[in-house]
Amino acid sequence: MDLLIDSVLSAILLLWSLDPEVYFIIYVSLKVSLSSTLIASVLGVPTGFIIAFREFRGKRVVITTLNSLLALPTVVVGLTVYAFISRKGLLGILDLLYTQTAIVIGQVILIFPIVASLTIAAISRIDDRYRKTAMTLGATPFQTAMVIFREARFGIIAAIIASFGRVIAEIGISMMLGGNAKGFTRTMTTAMALEYDKGEFVLGVALGIVLLIISFTMNIFFNYLQGRTRV
Numbered sequence: 001m002d003l004l005i006d007s008v009l010s011a012i013l014l015l016w017s018l019d020p021e022v023y024f025i026i027y028v029s030l031k032v033s034l035s036s037t038l039i040a041s042v043l044g045v046p047t048g049f050i051i052a053f054r055e056f057r058g059k060r061v062v063i064t065t066l067n068s069l070l071a072l073p074t075v076v077v078g079l080t081v082y083a084f085i086s087r088k089g090l091l092g093i094l095d096l097l098y099t100q101t102a103i104v105i106g107q108v109i110l111i112f113p114i115v116a117s118l119t120i121a122a123i124s125r126i127d128d129r130y131r132k133t134a135m136t137l138g139a140t141p142f143q144t145a146m147v148i149f150r151e152a153r154f155g156i157i158a159a160i161i162a163s164f165g166r167v168i169a170e171i172g173i174s175m176m177l178g179g180n181a182k183g184f185t186r187t188m189t190t191a192m193a194l195e196y197d198k199g200e201f202v203l204g205v206a207l208g209i210v211l212l213i214i215s216f217t218m219n220i221f222f223n224y225l226q227g228r229t230r231v
Helices: 002-016 020-053 059-071 074-085 100-124 128-136 141-168 172-178 188-198 202-230
Strands: none
Touching: 002 202, 020 059, 020 100, 020 141, 020 188, 020 202, 059 100, 074 100, 074 172, 100 141, 100 172, 128 141, 141 202, 172 188, 188 202
């Protein structure tokens, strides 16, 4: 118990001291996580809209596949991307391995199914009369989509927030594709794992506190949006 208390107090002092190494680790984590979430959202939300709106052969198979990929292990994504971007891989010439870009690529693959699947679920819950009414009033397909988006925006935002939460806390992809290089690709989770292996808990606890703060902040923001939606 004393070890935990001492570690927490030392971690708070470390954060308070504005240690450059700590805050660069936090910066890298937020940079790659926000980048991957943005890219996955730009790709996943329209994909979810198209799948939800269009009727085509194999639609049920596509939805089932996306739902199955929600539990995709991070190590599987890491191994797959590694095989492509390693020096012997098809994309080895791009020299992406052990870079922040590699982490972003892996994280996008990880959370794209989350964004797309939850977008489909959010749109499917919207009464079809909204779409029919908009089309009856002469709305274009894009305007109709915007009407549906407005009604489903809370569920779509929830999908994006859930995706960000998945990548900010993941470790497998960051470790395998980023290499945990100090001052370059070290994220909060990989740094915490390294500090644990070294038996030094202060930095790990400090970064854990930051992760908790981010988690609480995202939940508060999410609840705020929920309240605004119900008004």
